[in-house]
Amino acid sequence: MTTHVLILCTHNSARSVLSEGMLNHLAGKLGKDVKAHSAGSAPSGRINPFAIEALDRAGIETSGYRSKSWDEFSRDGAPPLSIVITVCDSAAAEQCPVFFGSTGGQPVKVHWGYPDPSNADGGEDGKRRAFELTRQAIGYRMLQLLALPFETMDRTALQAALVEIGRS
Structure with a gap:
């Protein structure tokens, strides 16, 4: 069964997009049945060109990427989510809609x-460097x-493992 992961950031234009791309790319390379999605609470409507x-x-393939609302993932027909990860502080502090697992x-x-x-800082070169370093950290x-052995982990163990990953 596919493990669906939703990655949230307020504008869904940079960090969440980098995360979606990295997780899907790495899952494909490793043969893992994991599918990443990204969204935002207040999507900007565009992906930051430095992220692309x-x-x-x-x-990493980026065709079809778009800035979208997290509401898409709380509707009927949305993928059944196993994990929701916030990657920016403002999204972490917001009240999320109800997502179905x-x-x-x-x-x-x-x-x-x-x-x-x-x-x-540092103009375009500084931004390029920052986006690349963020992409590597996310990866x-x-x-x-x-x-993680998703198929053998209960909810509590999964939560603890994900919190620990966030500390590293």
């Missing part, structure tokens, strides 16, 4: 914060997530 550039440079219950929720690479955590 960082993913493209890493050889793979067993009909609520998915496990965790916060993995990353500084906003869009705010990096490291996504590899740890993919190493």
Whole structure:
């Protein structure tokens, strides 16, 4: 059964998009039945071009990416979510809509914060560097997530493991 992971950030334009791309790319390379999605509470309507550039440079497919609302994942027909990860502090503090988990219950929720690479100093070169470093940091955590034995973990163990990954 596919493990669906929703990654949230307020505008769904940078960190959540980098996370979606990295998780789907790594899951595919490792043969894991995991599907990442990203969304925002107040989507900007556009993906930050530095996010697309960082993913493209890493050889990650980005066609079809779009900035979308988290409401899409609380409607009938939405994928059954196992995990919801917030990657920006403002999204972590917001009241999320009700998401439906793979067993009909609520998915496990965790916060993995990353500084906003869009705010990096140093002009375009500084932003490129910040986006690449953020992509790498996200990739490291996504590899740890993919190493988890989802099929044998109960909700409490999964929550604890995800919190621990967020500390690293």
